[in-house]
Amino acid sequence: MTILSPSSLIFLLFIAVPILIHILNRFYVKKVNFSTIRFIKSLKNNALKKLKFKKMILLLTRIGIISALVLLLARPVTKGFMPGWISAELDSRLLLVIDNSSSMSAKKNGNSLLDLSKKAALSIPQIFNQNTFINVIKTCPPQIIYSGKVNDPLFPEVINLINHTVEYDNLWTVIDSMAKIINPKESVKECVIFSDFLKTTYPKLNLSNGWRFYLVDPGMINNNLSINNLEVVSRIKVPDQLLKLKTSIKNSGNKKIANTPINLLFDNNRVGQVISEFEKGSNKEFIFQAYPEKKGVLVGSINLPSDDYLNDNNWYVTAPILDRINCLIIGNSEDELSMLKLIVDAIDPDKKLINLETRKQPIVNRLFIEDIDILIIHNPEAFTQAAFDELDIFLQRGGGLIWFSGGMEIDPTYSKYFSSFSFPKAKTILESGTGIFSLKIPDRDDHILSDLNIRKLENELPEYYRYVKHNYSNKHDIHLQLANGDPILLEFSRGSGSIFYFTSLMNLVWNNMPIRGLLVPLMYRLLILGGTDEVNTSPVQIGATKWIILDQNEVRDQWEVLSPSGEKNLIVPDFSKESIQINSTNELGVYDIYQNGKHYTSFSTYLHPNELITNNKQNRQIEKLLSSQKYRWIDLDNNFSNSFNDTRQGKSLWKVFLLIATLLLLFETWVGRPIPKNTK
Known part of the structure; x- marks a missing residue:
C-alpha cells in the first residue's frame, strides 16, 4: 500500500484521546454507601473482569475508528507505477505525445482514433499535479506545439488544433529526439503516448533515461479491407495493347467481409470489377487487364467500399502511354543504317509512332541527344570520353539504349568506361566456322519473347555464325542465349535508364536475324521498352x-x-x-x-507500409526498446481518467477504510449500548 498524502498521518495523534480518557476514567471513583460489601466481593472474579474486557474492546475499537478515518484522509492506494508519494507531492515533467499519422484516422464506434485520443488527453489536467510542466508533441510533422503548466487554459485549445494527416510517424525516433531537445531537469519525468503502435521495427534508442512511459492504446479496428500495393505488370504501355495491373488486398479487421466489389478505374472510369469475400486475416491478389483509353499519362486506381479506415481504400498509379518516340540510330556505315532504318519503317510504316534520325558516325565523339528518347548504337569503332559522359547523363535521366556489340568493347582502353556503365565484359569474338550457334527459347515465363504475336516461335529463331563472348553478372538479365549458355541479349540499367545489349551485330555475316520473322516484333518491343520514360510518372x-x-x-x-x-x-x-x-x-x-x-x-x-492497419499489436517488440519496469499499457476506454490513475498511483483504497470505520463504529455502538437489566 502507498500513501499519497502522508502529511495527513499527523491526525493519528488523535488516537491518544480515547487512550487518555480510558486512563483518566481509572482515577475517577464514585463513592456509594452500602450496608455490607460481602456480596460485592463475590463479583470480583466474574462481572468486574467482564467490565474491564468490555472497556478494553471499546478502547481498541475507538482507536481503530480514528486510524481508519485518518488513513482514509491520507489517500491510500495499492502500489502504482510511480513509487510511493512522489507522483503526488513532487513537481514533475510530462511529455504528452499524440500520434496524428494516417492510421489514427481509422474509426472505432464512429469516432476516429485521433479524436478519441484527443478527448482522453483533455482529462490530463485532472490527473496530474497543477505544478506539473507539460510539453505537448504531435508526430506529423514532428513538432512541440505547447509548453507550459498543465492547468493553463491554453492547453485544451492546443489539443483541439491537432488535425488528421496521411503521413507516416517515426514515433520512437520523434520521442527520443524531442526528449533530448527538451532535456528536463525535474526528477520525475513521465511520458504519455496516444498511438495505435503499428510500427513493426524499433530503433536502438536509449529512451529509458529516467522516463516512465504510459502507452495508451485506442483499441482494434473491426471492419477494414486494406490495399497493400498496386503495380503495372505490363512493360509495354501503348494504346492498342492490354495493360495488366496486379494488386494485393488484405482483411485486417476482426470479422469476415463478404460480397466486396473491387473496382479498377482508368481516369475515373470503371474498366474492371471483381466481387470477392475475405476471411478474417486473409490476403488475396488480383490481376486486372484493360485497354488504355488514350495516349499520354494514364491515371489508374483500385477502389474499395468505405469501411473503418478510408485512407487504404484507394491506391493510385500513373503510367505513360506512348504517344511518339524520338529515336536516334548511330551506325558504322550506310549499309548498317539502311538495315536498321528498314526495321523501323516496318514497325511504323505511317511514321505515327517513331520520329527517326540516323547518323553515320564510326567514331563517336559527341552525341547531342537532349531530345532523344531511345538511342541505338550499332558497331562503333571508337568512343570518346565526352561521348561516354553524354551517354551517362542520358541514361541517368531515364533514356533508353540499344547497343549492338561488334568487338570494340574488347579494347582495354574502354574497359573503365564500360565497367562504370555495368556493361558485360567483352572477351573475344567467336565464329562457328562451317556450323552454327543455335538460339534456345528461354525457360522462364517473363522473357522478352513472351506474348509476341508469332504463331510458331521456334521456327523463327535466328541462327548465329559470329558473336562476341562476354562475361556477365547477376546485374544482367538474360533474355536470349545460345544453346551453349552464352548470352545474345541482356538487359540492365544505368540510373533511371534501361540498356538492351546485343552481343552480335544486326548483320547477315554475323547471323540471319535480319531475315527472321522474330526481328520486327522483337525490335518493336525493345523500342517501346527503351523509349518509355517512367521517371516522371513513378510514384x-x-x-x-x-x-x-x-x-x-x-x-x-x-x-x-x-x-x-x-x-x-x-x-x-x-x-x-x-x-x-x-x-x-x-x-x-x-x-x-x-x-x-x-x-x-x-x-x-x-501510404507508408507502416500506416496500413494491423490488429497485431507490437507488445513484445516494445520490450526490446523499453524494460518492463519503465512502461505500462493503458486501454483507452470511457473511464480513461480512473484507469490512468489506477495505473499511475495505484487503485484507491479509501472506500475500504471508510467501510472499516463504519463497521467499527457500528460495533462500538453495539458493544457500548446500555443493558437494561444492569441499570436496575
Whole structure:
C-alpha cells in the first residue's frame, strides 16, 4: 500500500484521546454507601473482569475508528507505477505525445482514433499535479506545439488544433529526439503516448533515461479491407495493347467481409470489377487487364467500399502511354543504317509512332541527344570520353539504349568506361566456322519473347555464325542465349535508364536475324521498352521528395503543381539539374504538373507500409526498446481518467477504510449500548 498524502498521518495523534480518557476514567471513583460489601466481593472474579474486557474492546475499537478515518484522509492506494508519494507531492515533467499519422484516422464506434485520443488527453489536467510542466508533441510533422503548466487554459485549445494527416510517424525516433531537445531537469519525468503502435521495427534508442512511459492504446479496428500495393505488370504501355495491373488486398479487421466489389478505374472510369469475400486475416491478389483509353499519362486506381479506415481504400498509379518516340540510330556505315532504318519503317510504316534520325558516325565523339528518347548504337569503332559522359547523363535521366556489340568493347582502353556503365565484359569474338550457334527459347515465363504475336516461335529463331563472348553478372538479365549458355541479349540499367545489349551485330555475316520473322516484333518491343520514360510518372511515398526531369529547352517555362486537393502552386525549376523538385507531397492521390498552363505529366503518392492497419499489436517488440519496469499499457476506454490513475498511483483504497470505520463504529455502538437489566 502507498500513501499519497502522508502529511495527513499527523491526525493519528488523535488516537491518544480515547487512550487518555480510558486512563483518566481509572482515577475517577464514585463513592456509594452500602450496608455490607460481602456480596460485592463475590463479583470480583466474574462481572468486574467482564467490565474491564468490555472497556478494553471499546478502547481498541475507538482507536481503530480514528486510524481508519485518518488513513482514509491520507489517500491510500495499492502500489502504482510511480513509487510511493512522489507522483503526488513532487513537481514533475510530462511529455504528452499524440500520434496524428494516417492510421489514427481509422474509426472505432464512429469516432476516429485521433479524436478519441484527443478527448482522453483533455482529462490530463485532472490527473496530474497543477505544478506539473507539460510539453505537448504531435508526430506529423514532428513538432512541440505547447509548453507550459498543465492547468493553463491554453492547453485544451492546443489539443483541439491537432488535425488528421496521411503521413507516416517515426514515433520512437520523434520521442527520443524531442526528449533530448527538451532535456528536463525535474526528477520525475513521465511520458504519455496516444498511438495505435503499428510500427513493426524499433530503433536502438536509449529512451529509458529516467522516463516512465504510459502507452495508451485506442483499441482494434473491426471492419477494414486494406490495399497493400498496386503495380503495372505490363512493360509495354501503348494504346492498342492490354495493360495488366496486379494488386494485393488484405482483411485486417476482426470479422469476415463478404460480397466486396473491387473496382479498377482508368481516369475515373470503371474498366474492371471483381466481387470477392475475405476471411478474417486473409490476403488475396488480383490481376486486372484493360485497354488504355488514350495516349499520354494514364491515371489508374483500385477502389474499395468505405469501411473503418478510408485512407487504404484507394491506391493510385500513373503510367505513360506512348504517344511518339524520338529515336536516334548511330551506325558504322550506310549499309548498317539502311538495315536498321528498314526495321523501323516496318514497325511504323505511317511514321505515327517513331520520329527517326540516323547518323553515320564510326567514331563517336559527341552525341547531342537532349531530345532523344531511345538511342541505338550499332558497331562503333571508337568512343570518346565526352561521348561516354553524354551517354551517362542520358541514361541517368531515364533514356533508353540499344547497343549492338561488334568487338570494340574488347579494347582495354574502354574497359573503365564500360565497367562504370555495368556493361558485360567483352572477351573475344567467336565464329562457328562451317556450323552454327543455335538460339534456345528461354525457360522462364517473363522473357522478352513472351506474348509476341508469332504463331510458331521456334521456327523463327535466328541462327548465329559470329558473336562476341562476354562475361556477365547477376546485374544482367538474360533474355536470349545460345544453346551453349552464352548470352545474345541482356538487359540492365544505368540510373533511371534501361540498356538492351546485343552481343552480335544486326548483320547477315554475323547471323540471319535480319531475315527472321522474330526481328520486327522483337525490335518493336525493345523500342517501346527503351523509349518509355517512367521517371516522371513513378510514384513516391507520402512526404518524400519528387523530381521531375525536364529537357534543356523547358527549364525556363512556367511550371505549376496541382495537388490532389486542388491547390495549385508555382514552382521554380532547378536550372543546374534541369529538373523540378517537389517537396510538398503530403496528400494522398495524384499530383499534376503543368507547363505553361498545359498538362505535362502526373505522379501518384502512396501510404507508408507502416500506416496500413494491423490488429497485431507490437507488445513484445516494445520490450526490446523499453524494460518492463519503465512502461505500462493503458486501454483507452470511457473511464480513461480512473484507469490512468489506477495505473499511475495505484487503485484507491479509501472506500475500504471508510467501510472499516463504519463497521467499527457500528460495533462500538453495539458493544457500548446500555443493558437494561444492569441499570436496575
